[in-house]
Structure formats: structure tokens, C-alpha cells
Amino acid sequence: MGQMPPNMQDYEATRKSFRLEAPEYFNFGFDVVDKWAEDHTKMALISVSPDARQAEKHTFWELKVASNRFANVLRGLGVKKGDRVLIMLPRISQWYIAILGMIKLGVVPMPATTLCTPRDIEYRCNQAEAVALITDAENAHKAEETVASCPSLKHLIVADGDRRGWIHWDREMATASPRLEDVEPTRSDDPLLVYFTSGTVGYPKMVLHTQASYAIAHTATARLWQDLRPTDLHWAISDTGWAKVAYGKLFGQWTEGATIMQHNAQGRFDAALTLRILEKYGVTSFCAPPTAFRMLVLEDLKACDLSNLRHCTSAGEPLNPEVMRVWEDGTGLTIYDGYGQTETVLLVGNFPCLPVKAGSMGRPVPGYDIAVINEDLEEVPTGEEGQIALRVKPDRPIGLMKEYWKGEEMMEEAFQGDWYLTGDKAYQDEDGYLWFVGRADDVIISAGYRIGPFEVESALLEHPAVAESAVVASPDDIRGNIVKAFVILKPGYVASDELTLSLQEHVRNTTAPYKYPRLVEFVSELPKTISGKIRRTELRQREVEQTSGGAS
Numbered sequence: 001m002g003q004m005p006p007n008m009q010d011y012e013a014t015r016k017s018f019r020l021e022a023p024e025y026f027n028f029g030f031d032v033v034d035k036w037a038e039d040h041t042k043m044a045l046i047s048v049s050p051d052a053r054q055a056e057k058h059t060f061w062e063l064k065v066a067s068n069r070f071a072n073v074l075r076g077l078g079v080k081k082g083d084r085v086l087i088m089l090p091r092i093s094q095w096y097i098a099i100l101g102m103i104k105l106g107v108v109p110m111p112a113t114t115l116c117t118p119r120d121i122e123y124r125c126n127q128a129e130a131v132a133l134i135t136d137a138e139n140a141h142k143a144e145e146t147v148a149s150c151p152s153l154k155h156l157i158v159a160d161g162d163r164r165g166w167i168h169w170d171r172e173m174a175t176a177s178p179r180l181e182d183v184e185p186t187r188s189d190d191p192l193l194v195y196f197t198s199g200t201v202g203y204p205k206m207v208l209h210t211q212a213s214y215a216i217a218h219t220a221t222a223r224l225w226q227d228l229r230p231t232d233l234h235w236a237i238s239d240t241g242w243a244k245v246a247y248g249k250l251f252g253q254w255t256e257g258a259t260i261m262q263h264n265a266q267g268r269f270d271a272a273l274t275l276r277i278l279e280k281y282g283v284t285s286f287c288a289p290p291t292a293f294r295m296l297v298l299e300d301l302k303a304c305d306l307s308n309l310r311h312c313t314s315a316g317e318p319l320n321p322e323v324m325r326v327w328e329d330g331t332g333l334t335i336y337d338g339y340g341q342t343e344t345v346l347l348v349g350n351f352p353c354l355p356v357k358a359g360s361m362g363r364p365v366p367g368y369d370i371a372v373i374n375e376d377l378e379e380v381p382t383g384e385e386g387q388i389a390l391r392v393k394p395d396r397p398i399g400l401m402k403e404y405w406k407g408e409e410m411m412e413e414a415f416q417g418d419w420y421l422t423g424d425k426a427y428q429d430e431d432g433y434l435w436f437v438g439r440a441d442d443v444i445i446s447a448g449y450r451i452g453p454f455e456v457e458s459a460l461l462e463h464p465a466v467a468e469s470a471v472v473a474s475p476d477d478i479r480g481n482i483v484k485a486f487v488i489l490k491p492g493y494v495a496s497d498e499l500t501l502s503l504q505e506h507v508r509n510t511t512a513p514y515k516y517p518r519l520v521e522f523v524s525e526l527p528k529t530i531s532g533k534i535r536r537t538e539l540r541q542r543e544v545e546q547t548s549g550g551a552s
Contacts, residue, residue, distance in 0.1 A: 006352035008224045018366035022188040022212035029104035037064040047093045048263040052277050068180040070101030073172045077155050081106035084128040088112040088135040091264040094159040095240045106186045110194045113241025114139050122146040137161035188212035195243050197342040206405040207342050215251045217399025221346040222252025225338050227311050230257030236287040242531040243342040248287045271295040275304045282308040289316035291532040293323050301330025317533050318436040320458045321358035345399035360433040372428050377417040385427045389419040442536050444473040446481045449514050459510035465493040470526050472540040475547040485517035495522035
């Protein structure tokens with residue numbers, strides 16, 4: 001595609017002028033989706049089948065009518081404003097229809113991944129006192145195992161097929177009215193949705209976002225970072241149960257009028273199929289987690305016609321400089337890394353109007369005062385490590401969660417002084433770019449040295465034999481901890497003592513000598529969260545248990 005100027009052309013000027021404000025009343029379904037629906041032909045959603053051979057298309061008008069019908073289905077069941085509903089669906093159009101219908105009524109959706117176990121479902125339904133659950137036929141049995149243990153759960157809705165004892169989606173939708181009238185307006189501070197997010201300890205926390213704050217704030221995510229406009233076809237690789245679906249395929253994208261694409265991927269990530277989809281459907285904007293990009297760059301990128309693709313973004317964990325280099329060599333496109341949390345919208349990002357420093361998170365998103373602070377809640381000097389924090393006083397920015405619902409103690413930990421504390425470590429350079437170090441509990445302290453796992457992982461990835469790696473602390477009697485690397489090899493390479501030495505020497509030469517992995521374990525896979533982030537916590541705990549077991 002021909003080059004067009006980015007939406008944000010002057011970062012500093014935008015920082016001074018860009019403001020997003022929440023009105024007294026707001027509803028994303030009525031005020032955004034239904035507004036675009038005034039043009040009955042404007043495309044909103046393309047849902048691609050698992051094999052990518054078929055695509056189901058929906059205009060904004062069709063989504064308006066379908067979401068009205070679903071809202072009326074819920075009203076007929078007695079589900080009302082403020083009620084919580086667990087929605088656990090794969091990447092199919094019914095997810096969007098249900099979400100929009102709930103938002104219109106002020107019903108609070110709780111997105112969950114289809115990978116949830118019966119125990120996960122039970123915990124979520126009971127914690128939030130959910131009154132209904134929506135899932136597909138393939139996952140319905142999980143919900144059935146929990147119904148007896150969930151006293152608040154009154155309605156089970158199956159989005160495909162027919163199941164005894166369940167409300168039949170197609171049957172109810174066919175008889176529901178396409179007009180939605182006499183709906184109580186939603187105020188800006190009314191609940192919008194609840195996400196469950198894992199902490200370092202205990203069960204998942206409930207993150208509560210409000211109607212206007214979260215939806216409107218994602219305008220910056222889509223307009224400034226993803227550089228979207230109404231002519232774009234945007235594909236963000238994300239499960240419908242992740243917060244990344246809100247970042248990449250819902251609020252900001254439709255606010256900007258872009259068409260959203262989703263692929264009902266099944267099983268392991270398929271890099272070759274992903275490239276074929278990008279080519280076949282002419283995707284113009286693409287967002288994927290680093291895990292996906294690491295696999296994509298192992299393919300023959302130059303064999304694909306990606307001429308329609310103009311903008312690429314990544315988030316979820318830091319992006320390795322080597323991956324960025326290979327992707328740019330193969331496609332001619334820069335990957336713009338970004339940083340945010342389930343509790344927030346995008347806070348830091350790389351933008352088309354600024355030079356990209358490979359490996360950096362970028363600079364603060366306009367509208368957000370981001371700083372690196374120490375334990376005394378004071379900003380640290382340039383180059384010094386600290387915790388990433390968002391200023392919330394005197395004015396609380398929109399896009400930040402209202403609260404950890406039913407989590408007063410967690411709120412006290414997260415909100416201190418003038419700041420919301422992210423729990424992530426970074427430093428800021430002289431140009432204002434932030435560089436991710438790791439979670440506060442991921443930093444490795446070895447013989448007095450502080451070592452961020454990401455830097456070691458990036459160095460390992462530059463070795464020709466390494467496809468992916470994870471680095472954690474392993475207990476050591478002499479140094480307290482030593483660096484251990486778990487390594488997945490590329491096809492054609494075989495684990496050996498010689499290869500271990502080669503990797504160690506490579507890291508010595510690429511980073512500071514004290515950062516090299518003194519232990520290397522070759523593995524076939526790495527434990528990851530549902531959203532694709534490496535679970536270093538699990539690997540670190542495994543090391544602790546093995547070390548203590550060996551010493552007993």
C-alpha cells in the first residue's frame with residue numbers, strides 16, 4: 001500500500017494537547033456501534049473459519065440488529081442492568097453479538113477463555129455471583145459440572161447447536177425483537193466488564209472497568225499506536241477471554257471505524273496459516289504477541305504477498321530486537337511494541353512518528369503521566385531501575401480500572417500516594433524511552449548483580465540455534481541465585497554439551513559476562529499463560545523445588 005502520514009505526526013505536540021474525557025452518560029453499543037450502523041453497508045467484522053477457507057461478514061447494521069435481539073433475549077430471561085454474565089466462547093461472531101447486547105443493557109460481561117476448567121468456571125461464577133453463562137457446545141460440559149456448586153447461576157445459553165437443559169441461541173434469537181426500547185441509560189461510571197487476571201499469589205483478581213472510561217480510552221490505543229482509520233482491516237491475534245481483545249479487536253478499533261477480523265484458530269499457533277490469512281484477506285493492520293512473531297520469523301516471509309499490510313504492532317511482553325530485525329528484513333515493516341495491563345489501556349508504546357529503539361517499550365502514551373519510581377514513591381534518575389507507575393493524582397486518568405472488585409487489600413498495594421503501581425520494573429533513558437526489566441519478582445539477583453531475564457532471552461534468541469527461551473533464577477549456595485535458561489531449539493539443531501557452551505559464550509559476548517546462563521536446559525515447550533506470556537514463575541518454582549529436594 002502507498003505510504004500515508006500517521007494519525008499522530010508530532011509526538012510532543014500531541015502530548016500537550018491530547019485529552020480524552022468521559023461524558024456523564026455513555027454506552028459503547030449505542031454511541032459507537034449503532035452510530036456507524038447508520039451506514040447500512042459499512043463492514044464491521046469478518047470472522048474467518050479455522051481452515052481460513054470461509055469468512056462470515058457482518059456490517060455494523062447487522063451487528064446492531066443482532067445485538068438488539070440478544071439484549072431482548074436477556075431481558076426476557078430477567079437479566080438486568082448490573083447483573084454479571086460469564087461469556088466463554090471461541091473466536092466466533094456470537095461473542096461480539098452477546099458482548100454488545102450486554103453492554104447495551106448495562107449487563108456486565110465477564111470474558112473467559114474456552115481453556116477454563118470447571119474449577120475456573122466455578123470460581124469466577126461464585127466470586128462475581130454470575131446469573132448466566134454463555135458458551136458453545138464443545139465447552140458446555142464444563143459448565144454443567146459446576147452448576148450445582150454455583151447458587152447464583154440461573155441461565156445457561158449455548159451459542160451453537162442444541163443441548164438439553166440449555167437455552168438455544170438460534171431459537172431465541174429468531175423470535176426476539178430487532179428493536180431495543182426503553183433501556184435504562186448507562187452512566188459513565190457504571191460497570192462495563194470484569195476481567196479476571198492472575199496475580200503473583202492466590203486466585204485471579206477481578207478487574208472492574210467502567211462504561212466510558214475503558215471504552216473511550218482505547219481510542220488512543222487504536223488511533224495513536226495502531227494508527228487505524230476507517231479504511232483498515234485490522235487483525236489482532238487474541239483469544240476472546242484475554243484483555244487483549246479489548247485492546248485489539250473491540251473498543252478502539254470500532255471507535256475509529258476500522259473493520260475487525262478474527263480467526264477461529266484451533267490448537268497450536270500455525271505460523272504458515274497465519275501468513276496465508278494475512279495474504280488472502282488483505283489485512284492492512286496486524287497485531288500479535290511476541291510469541292507469535294517469534295514463530296512467524298522462522299517462515300519464509302518473502303514468499304508471501306503482504307503488500308496490503310502497512311502497520312504492525314505487538315504487546316503482551318517485550319519484543320526481542322532480533323525478531324524485529326528479521327521481520328523487517330522479510331516484510332519491510334517495523335513492529336511497534338506497546339505496553340499495558342489488564343488493569344489499564346495502553347500506557348507506553350512505539351509510534352510511527354518516532355524513531356523505534358529495538359527492544360524498548362517506547363514512550364508514554366499521550367494523556368498518561370508515566371514515571372519510574374523507587375520504593376519511596378519518588379521518581380528515579382535517568383537510567384536507574386524502578387517500578388513503572390501511572391500518576392493518578394490530582395486527576396485520575398480514564399482507562400484505569402475502577403478497582404479490584406472485592407479486593408481492598410490489593411487496592412491498597414496497587415494505589416500508593418499519587419501513583420498506580422504496575423508491578424513491572426523498567427528504566428528510562430535520556431530520550432524518554434522506557435526499557436522493560438521484568439516483573440518485580442522476575443528480576444534475578446546473583447552475587448549482588450541484578451539481572452533482567454528479558455535481556456538474556458533476547459541475547460539467546462540471536463543465536464542461530466534458538467527458537468525460544470525463558471530465563472529464571474535458580475538457587476545457588478555460592479551466589480544466592482544463578483541464571484538458568486530453558487531453551488527450545490530450531491529444527492535441525494540437537495542438544496549437546498557443545499551447543500550449551502556455544503550458547504553461554506554467545507550470551508557472554510552479547511551482554512555483560514555476569515549475565516550468561518550458568519545452567520541451560522533444552523526443552524520442547526515452555527509453560528505459558530492463556531495469553532501466551534511465558535510463566536517464569538512456574539519455572540522458577542520448579543527450580544526451587546528441585547534444589548531443595550536435592551539438598552534434603
